[in-house]
Amino acid sequence: AQKVTQAQTEISVVEKEDVTLDCVYETRDTTYYLFWYKQPPSGELVFLIRRNSFDEQNEISGRYSWNFQKSTSSFNFTITASQVVDSAVYFCALSEATGYSTLTFGKGTMLLVSP
């Protein structure tokens, strides 16, 4: 069975601080995908990134960066120089590397960025 753990329930930072959201996963599959989604107050889940289990390269996209470490089953997400607009709930998710689209989500981390 697959499982995703986001131990941080809520994080509060002041604007311009860097913040890292932790994600630890469990799976028996040898190939899988990892995802991060953002859920603003409007409710829609916004896709941020997908990482294939074969690709352990870290990725940077603007102020966002992701650190995937297969050895520790972690896929952490860092926001550099946080902004108030980053306030949202962030979900880490896991799926099989097949056509099946089922996502297993963590409980989410609520990020509050104050001015």
Added chain:
Amino acid sequence: KAGVTQTPRYLIKTRGQQVTLSCSPISGHRSVSWYQQTPGQGLQFLFEYFSETQRNKGNFPGRFSGRQFSNSRSEMNVSTLELGDSALYLCASSWGTSGNKNIQYFGAGTRLSVL
């Protein structure tokens, strides 16, 4: 390109009633998945439809059902509503195949309140 559209956005029903939620996927996407989001259980997978066939199902009672039409639009039905069915119901669409196109894009959800 239009995103995933869910209607209605809000619903209020009473116990024992039934409800139908609708989801129009991104043009060209053949897979539609449904998720239930509650404060206690988080995001849980309900079912996935691909080319009008249910391809995968989560651990929900038979009161929850769905279908997909030839144009890939999907409906979800909940019969004999219970108070615990109050939740945000999210629909996601994807190409439904393995590889780089296996990313789910979500709609804004339907918030169902059962009184």
